[in-house]
Amino acid sequence: MNSTISSNQRCRIAVDAMGGDYAPLNAVLGAVEAYNHSDSFDLLLVGKETEIKKVISENNLDFNSENIINADEVIEMGESPASSLKTKKKSSIVIGAQLVRDKNSDAFVSAGNTGAMMAASTLITGRIKSVGRPTIGAEMPNVNGICYLYDVGSSKDSKPVHLFEYAVMGSIFAKEMGGIINPKIGVLSMGEEEGKGNEVSEAASRLLKQTKLNFIGNVEGRDILAGEVDVIVCDGYVGNVLLKFGEAVPKLLKYLLKQTADTNFLDKLKIGITKGTLKKALKSLDYQEYGGVPLLGINGISIIGHGSSTPKAFKNMVLRADEMYQKNLVQKLTNSIIEYSNQIDKAEING
Amino acid sequence: MNSTISSNQRCRIAVDAMGGDYAPLNAVLGAVEAYNHSDSFDLLLVGKETEIKKVISENNLDFNSENIINADEVIEMGESPASSLKTKKKSSIVIGAQLVRDKNSDAFVSAGNTGAMMAASTLITGRIKSVGRPTIGAEMPNVNGICYLYDVGSSKDSKPVHLFEYAVMGSIFAKEMGGIINPKIGVLSMGEEEGKGNEVSEAASRLLKQTKLNFIGNVEGRDILAGEVDVIVCDGYVGNVLLKFGEAVPKLLKYLLKQTADTNFLDKLKIGITKGTLKKALKSLDYQEYGGVPLLGINGISIIGHGSSTPKAFKNMVLRADEMYQKNLVQKLTNSIIEYSNQIDKAEING
Numbered sequence: 001m002n003s004t005i006s007s008n009q010r011c012r013i014a015v016d017a018m019g020g021d022y023a024p025l026n027a028v029l030g031a032v033e034a035y036n037h038s039d040s041f042d043l044l045l046v047g048k049e050t051e052i053k054k055v056i057s058e059n060n061l062d063f064n065s066e067n068i069i070n071a072d073e074v075i076e077m078g079e080s081p082a083s084s085l086k087t088k089k090k091s092s093i094v095i096g097a098q099l100v101r102d103k104n105s106d107a108f109v110s111a112g113n114t115g116a117m118m119a120a121s122t123l124i125t126g127r128i129k130s131v132g133r134p135t136i137g138a139e140m141p142n143v144n145g146i147c148y149l150y151d152v153g154s155s156k157d158s159k160p161v162h163l164f165e166y167a168v169m170g171s172i173f174a175k176e177m178g179g180i181i182n183p184k185i186g187v188l189s190m191g192e193e194e195g196k197g198n199e200v201s202e203a204a205s206r207l208l209k210q211t212k213l214n215f216i217g218n219v220e221g222r223d224i225l226a227g228e229v230d231v232i233v234c235d236g237y238v239g240n241v242l243l244k245f246g247e248a249v250p251k252l253l254k255y256l257l258k259q260t261a262d263t264n265f266l267d268k269l270k271i272g273i274t275k276g277t278l279k280k281a282l283k284s285l286d287y288q289e290y291g292g293v294p295l296l297g298i299n300g301i302s303i304i305g306h307g308s309s310t311p312k313a314f315k316n317m318v319l320r321a322d323e324m325y326q327k328n329l330v331q332k333l334t335n336s337i338i339e340y341s342n343q344i345d346k347a348e349i350n351g
Numbered sequence: 352m353n354s355t356i357s358s359n360q361r362c363r364i365a366v367d368a369m370g371g372d373y374a375p376l377n378a379v380l381g382a383v384e385a386y387n388h389s390d391s392f393d394l395l396l397v398g399k400e401t402e403i404k405k406v407i408s409e410n411n412l413d414f415n416s417e418n419i420i421n422a423d424e425v426i427e428m429g430e431s432p433a434s435s436l437k438t439k440k441k442s443s444i445v446i447g448a449q450l451v452r453d454k455n456s457d458a459f460v461s462a463g464n465t466g467a468m469m470a471a472s473t474l475i476t477g478r479i480k481s482v483g484r485p486t487i488g489a490e491m492p493n494v495n496g497i498c499y500l501y502d503v504g505s506s507k508d509s510k511p512v513h514l515f516e517y518a519v520m521g522s523i524f525a526k527e528m529g530g531i532i533n534p535k536i537g538v539l540s541m542g543e544e545e546g547k548g549n550e551v552s553e554a555a556s557r558l559l560k561q562t563k564l565n566f567i568g569n570v571e572g573r574d575i576l577a578g579e580v581d582v583i584v585c586d587g588y589v590g591n592v593l594l595k596f597g598e599a600v601p602k603l604l605k606y607l608l609k610q611t612a613d614t615n616f617l618d619k620l621k622i623g624i625t626k627g628t629l630k631k632a633l634k635s636l637d638y639q640e641y642g643g644v645p646l647l648g649i650n651g652i653s654i655i656g657h658g659s660s661t662p663k664a665f666k667n668m669v670l671r672a673d674e675m676y677q678k679n680l681v682q683k684l685t686n687s688i689i690e691y692s693n694q695i696d697k698a699e700i701n702g
Binding site: 141142143154156157188189190191196197198199201220221222224225226234235236237238240241242243244245246247248249251252253255256257270271273274276277278 | 492493494505507508539540541542547548549550552571572573575576577585586587588589591592593594595596597598599600602603604606607608621622624625627628629
């Protein structure tokens with residue numbers, strides 16, 4: 001057996017130890033726990049070596065310091081993504097993206113500056129050939145489990161061909177990672193009839209209709225939660241607004257509940273029970289369970305975490321990166337984009 | 352005192368008796384109840400005279416049949432708005448819109464075909480001069496009361512100047528009808544910083560900045576519920592998707608709660624209490640409380656109700672129309688659009 005192929009079969013996952021509000025503690029704790037939990041991948045920790053070593057020793061972690069990749073700089077949360085990539089070439093985000101570009105790692109996971117991570121993945125690691133725009137999705141709960149919404153990653157002013165790409169990549173992700181056979185795909189719109197979308201969404205529908213994807217047409221805002229469609233595509237501006245609106249709902253509920261409480265004991269008791277039950281019911285919305293979201297369309301695995309990621313969230317992000325590697329997701333996305341693009345009239349893609 | 356002016360001072364409200372799922376019953380019951388409840392306006396019931404008379408007699412209502420305006424046709428819920436206006440010139444929606452156009456009524460209220468009602472108001476009654484696009488808003492609950500979201504009325508592919516108009520009209524509505532002094536206005540975006548919107552929203556921000564409106568800049572999806580901004584403007588496609596998504600949340604909550612119920616008695620009891628408390632807490636979202644939404648920018652009062660409007664919803668729509676008349680809202684909108692347009696560089700409006 002060829003030794004090069006053999007060594008490539010074991011997944012290598014680089015984790016940005018400097019990313020997130022509690023860096024490097026949470027990143028190191030979570031990543032090393034995932035590493036100890038599984039023997040299918042190698043782990044690289046990217047960041048300030050002395051700080052990483054300190055966390056390892058203080059927490060008595062079992063981790064070989066040869067697998068620390070030193071990065072002297074950190075791109076802070078508030079920094080401009082575009083300029084920080086240029087000015088901080090020794091940052092953990094730049095070095096992590098380079099590791100994947102140079103095939104020294106298969107995946108890069110970071111809970112650092114989201115914009116910088118997206119830019120580094122796109123510009124340094126690079127896109128899959130024939131993907132115009134990489135995309136981030138959100139897993140929205142519904143009565144059947146999950147609906148995948150693409151794009152929520154601020155990819156604004158998308159063109160119809162981008163929505164087509166989101167549909168292809170979202171469909172592959174829902175199938176491979178969500179276990180949904182032949183996912184139903186819809187384009188977000190104001191009504192189910194044709195013509196109820198905007199210019200871009202209607203043009204995207206015309207592209208999707210030409211493919212062999214399981215495209216069901218226009219879907220509405222309520223369908224995100226209704227469970228009749230598996231993958232919904234929209235412009236990143238719309239998806240981002242929806243996602244943030246949805247995230248704010250539990251807080252409003254809590255407030256409204258408080259408002260209904262009269263002064264009597266029984267009402268207060270009821271509110272207490274309601275809060276507890278709701279918390280349990282909303283557990284499926286907890287980001288820690290899935291950890292972070294992959295940026296699809298990158299020529300490698302790129303996973304972006306929430307700034308406030310806990311060790312558990314980091315652990316789940318690393319395990320997800322490993323699963324994406326084991327399922328050969330990047331290759332499948334590459335093949336699918338080519339396959340479905342070939343089913344479309346080329347003049348219409350560019351038009 | 353001039354008798355013409357005097358007769359004009361008493362508000363006349365026309366109600367589409369044939370609109371809504373339970374027509375003419377709910378429309379007639381609710382409108383007549385509002386009429387009996389107040390002595391500040393006259394009521395006109397528009398629709399099939401024999402059917403309206405039947406409801407009046409069967410329910411022993413006190414209503415003068417001289418105030419029934421016969422309309423032999425009904426535009427059904429599924430019909431195409433554009434073509435139905437042409438083919439059904441004797442429909443209640445067409446005749447109601449004409450009543451306002453011809454100053455034989457000050458307001459028209461309908462829970463019929465929404466698209467047809469919007470088209471009839473815009474094309475038959477007509478727009479306020481210098482309003483490019485009339486707009487429908489939604490009253491979203493937040494921790495301070497209400498945030499007004501414009502547009503949610505399917506006015507898709509809006510141009511920057513339309514978002515400017517939504518902001519002006521929404522601001523006047525929030526002030527006059529919502530009692531909010533100097534309403535804070537935001538443009539829906541992906542982040543609070545400049546440049547976080549899409550092309551249209553960023554251009555709209557540049558227009559709003561030039562005015563003396565209380566414009567606070569970009570706001571995010573979560574801000575709709577957070578209570579820090581009073582009026583949020585966005586394209587109708589985005590607003591419509593958000594509104595329908597929000598409306599579907601209680602149903603998902605109910606499902607998630609059911610899922611958390613184990614088989615034991617205590618858990619079931621808790622779920623029961625939670626459902627009851629939630630229902631009470633979510634009462635402020637009940638559309639029946641406000642009845643229907645006005646289409647702002649029409650040269651007259653136009654209120655569009657939910658297809659499933661109850662008598663209570665109709666009553667509240669009629670009372671709202673009366674309040675809009677008493678507050679001289681149409682004239683104030685007309686003046687404001689001119690006033691704030693004059694504060695903007697004209698080249699930029701058309702650009």
